Amino acid sequence: MSELTLVQAVNRGLAEAMRADPDVLVLGEDVGVNGGVFRATDGLLKEFGADRVLDTPLSETGIVGSAIGMALYGLKPVAEIQFLDFIYPAFDQIVSELAKMRYRSGGQYPCHVVVRAPYGGGIKGGLYHSQSTEAYFCHTAGLKVVVPSTPADAKGLLLSAIADEDPVIFLEPKRIYRSVTGEVPEGATRVPFGQARSVRSGTDVSLFAYGAMIPVVTEAATALEAEGISAEVLDLRTLVPLDEEAVLRSVGRTGRAVVVHEAARFCGFGAELSALLAEKAFYSLKAPIARVTGYDTPFPYALENVYLPSVERVVAAARETVRAS
Amino acid sequence: MSELTLVQAVNRGLAEAMRADPDVLVLGEDVGVNGGVFRATDGLLKEFGADRVLDTPLSETGIVGSAIGMALYGLKPVAEIQFLDFIYPAFDQIVSELAKMRYRSGGQYPCHVVVRAPYGGGIKGGLYHSQSTEAYFCHTAGLKVVVPSTPADAKGLLLSAIADEDPVIFLEPKRIYRSVTGEVPEGATRVPFGQARSVRSGTDVSLFAYGAMIPVVTEAATALEAEGISAEVLDLRTLVPLDEEAVLRSVGRTGRAVVVHEAARFCGFGAELSALLAEKAFYSLKAPIARVTGYDTPFPYALENVYLPSVERVVAAARETVRAS
Amino acid sequence: MATSQARSSPGPDGAEGLSGERLVGAYRTMVLARTLDERCLALQRQGRIGFYAPHAGQEATLVGSALALEPDDWVFPAYRELAVALVRGVPLQAIIDQLFGNADDLCRGRQMPNHFAFRDQRFVSASSPIGTQITQAVGAGIAAKLRKAPIATITYFGDGATSSNDFHAGLNFAGVYRAPTVFLCQNNEWAISLPREQQTKSATLAMKAEAYGFPGVVVDGNDLRAVHAAVRRARARAVAGEGPTLIEAQVYRLGPHSTSDDPRRYRPDAQVDAARQRDPVHRLRAELGTAGLLDDAADAKIAEEARAALTAAIAHAEAAAPVEPLSLFDDVFARRTPRLDAERAEAAQHLAEAKRP
Amino acid sequence: MATSQARSSPGPDGAEGLSGERLVGAYRTMVLARTLDERCLALQRQGRIGFYAPHAGQEATLVGSALALEPDDWVFPAYRELAVALVRGVPLQAIIDQLFGNADDLCRGRQMPNHFAFRDQRFVSASSPIGTQITQAVGAGIAAKLRKAPIATITYFGDGATSSNDFHAGLNFAGVYRAPTVFLCQNNEWAISLPREQQTKSATLAMKAEAYGFPGVVVDGNDLRAVHAAVRRARARAVAGEGPTLIEAQVYRLGPHSTSDDPRRYRPDAQVDAARQRDPVHRLRAELGTAGLLDDAADAKIAEEARAALTAAIAHAEAAAPVEPLSLFDDVFARRTPRLDAERAEAAQHLAEAKRP
Ligand SMILES: Cc1ncc(C[n+]2csc(CCOP(=O)(O)OP(=O)(O)O)c2C)c(N)n1
């Protein structure tokens, strides 16, 4: 066990995966000599050499397209997109190719690429260094979508992602890259996909979140406790595959749900959770399902604190939900 | 009034808009000499010349990027993407630029581009000539998203789109391009954004749909009537802005909702409708909200009839919803 | 197998050049491919297959280039390369099954006709979006180089595809990493209705390679031997670590873009007629005749064999079972998720209800 | 206004060449820009602004190119072009307000520093995604041509941006439509940590233009007059209907990529020191001295004026009001939708509650 920040845990995960399997390689902009603009790939070039740590030209199309080719050939590429906001030049390769390769070839060509990207706001990054567009990827059949919120999960889920047989979009909450630290097991301790993590249990209301919203929601739960409201916090960890059972079980107990994410509300991931509950937990529900999310505006610069879900907004929504019934 | 097919109505709308306003121009692949692969732009080159009907190189990046530049300059470009499935090379321009231009410039640079694209399945088009990925665009703040289902709406909404001050993604249900005909008013009869169309009223269950699902859902409503179930059918027409009032009003009356779309279910547009209802119509709801949608697989070729929502699937879902309470 | 003669292994003529025997084999494959084209256009008109994209006019480039490859090379095709698959030993039946999308189709009926994938022959899954295979071919090339495998990757695309994002990214990456990749651009003069000279203003397509720091060459795509030699040279360069080559093979699309297209809307018949004078199949036929490698009787036999093989394969494909409806839910992931299991159960119920009288 | 001397209108020297007076004006702008750079790096370190992307080393290219433009031309910038905005007459205060994202910022605090938009000066809204402005500039150029407006559009981008999708699509469209567009590539040798020679293997960046059928030229980007002349010629070509030009201005990024970057991780100090010998501001200073256009006293005055102007503008920007919280919901669309109204009300309530003691 060692105490690491989240970004250090990512770095550790990459290094261990590369040590364990010579087929694993890393490619992206500034990932080599510079060690990544967030230092997630720091030291990898030195340890593994330029054949396994590729500083690429400035083309996300090229990064993901060539990663797909490498994966088809039999390697296990881990592509870094510098910010999730810059993934769109690769969108065609991701949604048209990566997501559909296994399916369209009748299973002949599995295509296992991990695409890592820091996502989310809270770093004064404005429109293009802050977005959370996980819903695009969740809506694309054939992709797995992972969002860790702790150092241990960051490493454990990354190891699972690299070991997986399917393409994985691995979204790293850059806002808490360094602010969150935690014990991280040594060695290949994988965290399995499809299992939500119970952050705290409660009886009055279920708070669902992931990534950088976990600290916010956890703090909200503490504040709610002081008001006499017992809130359960579930960290979804993998959005695809989603641990639907854990979600339904939780609402089966509490009867109330608040869904929290940074992304814009309209057609965001929270909508899917609401829909799931409205479909499969209808008779357990005691109150309307609340969504605390980014607003339906582009991500702002000066006003990001108005835009982003805050502890207060989560508390208010939970309180209202509990009062409603 | 003249009796037109849906694709003829699109063509008529384009021609009338171009006649009325010299700033309107059309660009895309095969839109000129060939008149569009679906003939939506037939005759435009002949009438308006190569300065206003641009056959472009094979680059959606170039089509949308240059359309944005034209719009900034003061023209009103209508860009055609040959199939919605091929819009992804332009995704960066659409979500990073088109959607955010007005916002990021503090209102200095409005950017009015209409992007037309045929979408949807039912034409034996397989993975890449069939998709319905409206949810990507609906989740992107700054874009309006329109899906007509009748010839009159196709023309009327297109005229509104071209007259609008904001960017519009205009999705045309190619499956019913020719199978649906109807009276289309002459002249500039615009259909306003943000107003759903009541296809038929009913008292037991609300069926929400748009585009090529409208004929399916309407037929289902007729079949349900024969079973003694009175179904209301609402054609949403514009997904952004959404006529939330009409949706809530309808469920306020019926207490039951079935949401229908071709797109994959997970994080699809239907999720947003469910979430909206679970939030704002909770106390009216008598039964779980059902979604009848494409499955969470890529769009298939041989099995598209298994994949696509059918009259029978809509009927079964509505029946179950009514029986549930 | 009607096509096995054209199999791409170094013949007695060594690695370079094509022996008379291999030339006749190449011709046999070209005739089969041309006959297949004609047959499939008819099948589509009769509603027996849903779509078809013909390659007539491009056979010399397809067969000549494929003959220059080795079995361990990787092919990243677009949608007009079934003749390449034939040369690489893909059974005709496998191709026809894909066109029908039946239960025997290796792609399990998932794709439109012409969007093939043949793992055993390293013929990678084709898709419709133009150009996407180009960066993938480069990635596979980089991977092969990292693994020190003495192979090349080749990718096929059209003149239109030179405008794609992946063309730019792919050629640039190939230049930077000296990928062992052969870029085979089939300039057939048209991208649906857009003529080559409106696609881009560069004097040739081949010269675009210079923008990425490696050579581009133009070759007469109707000349099987010229194409073979050009690809052979490019492949040798690739395997020797000298990097990529862009080959522009100048051909002409004699047929429609696809069965959904009416080329009379945008190009004059005279242009097509002129191109027919350069028909690559006729050209090789004439060359073989002059060289005394083929006489009319042997030619007639080749044509007859092609017809017979096709008739048999089509009959077999039409008799095959349709794809299993619930296979819809397979291969999305390596294993079905709980959600896919639930949706599969939902679909199974609907299918059962639909069957009830 | 400290910058008005450099305003881009044909001086007494006519359309071509730069008079002594304009050269001194250019120098004045370069000094202001350099001083602004230094001041802003400090402001960021002090936490007074959130981010900054310096342009030191690129001033001659920025000012020289901007001086070659006419007021009706359109500029599509990346994020290092504030000196271009200065030349076009954008008030220093407007630039500083954007860096602070205050209520006076014309972009209403929506964007990170350096992502400017100045409608009155036809300086189009910059964004972070690399290259996206390139196709837009071409589209505006095509539009201007269709409208028969005698203007050019110019777009600025870096060496890294030559790898972007929009570079390829933009230059190709420009070639095909003969767009009146000037592509100004500032090759500053680095794309964050990637050196130019790993970005692409073409011998020069300028030669990439040939792949699109129009000329590319290399120019010493430290030579204000050379840049001015090259852009002037390219602009003339554009306006005369002769089509686009790609200009590669060879410069060097003297500072870090941005305030988030530590260049010592990837490049040797010696390289930077060598580049400092070619510092474009010093070079013009020396030239003006030799020509007798500037003496030390005048130079000191220019430096002092720049400092004073900046001090005043910064003080003013820091005293300005912060942006109004509920303006978050404006400008998403021309008019707020009912949903945005509802979210605005929701936010208003949270803000009110947060204010309560
Ligand atoms: C990204 C994308 N845009 C548009 C299309 C529609 N489309 C299919 S084929 C084609 C033309 C391709 O031309 P070319 O590359 O020359 O190949 P050819 O068909 O001539 O073999 C177009 C525009 C597509 N498949 N993908």
Ligand SMILES: Cc1ncc(C[n+]2csc(CCOP(=O)(O)OP(=O)(O)O)c2C)c(N)n1
């Ligand atoms: C599409 C995209 N990918 C990655 C980035 C991150 N990024 C910001 S600047 C930059 C390097 C740009 O280099 P260059 O074009 O040479 O411009 P310079 O910064 O040198 O002026 C990178 C990779 C981005 N902004 N956009």
Ligand SMILES: [Mg+2]
């Ligand atoms: Mg072609």
Ligand SMILES: [Mg+2]
């Ligand atoms: Mg640079």
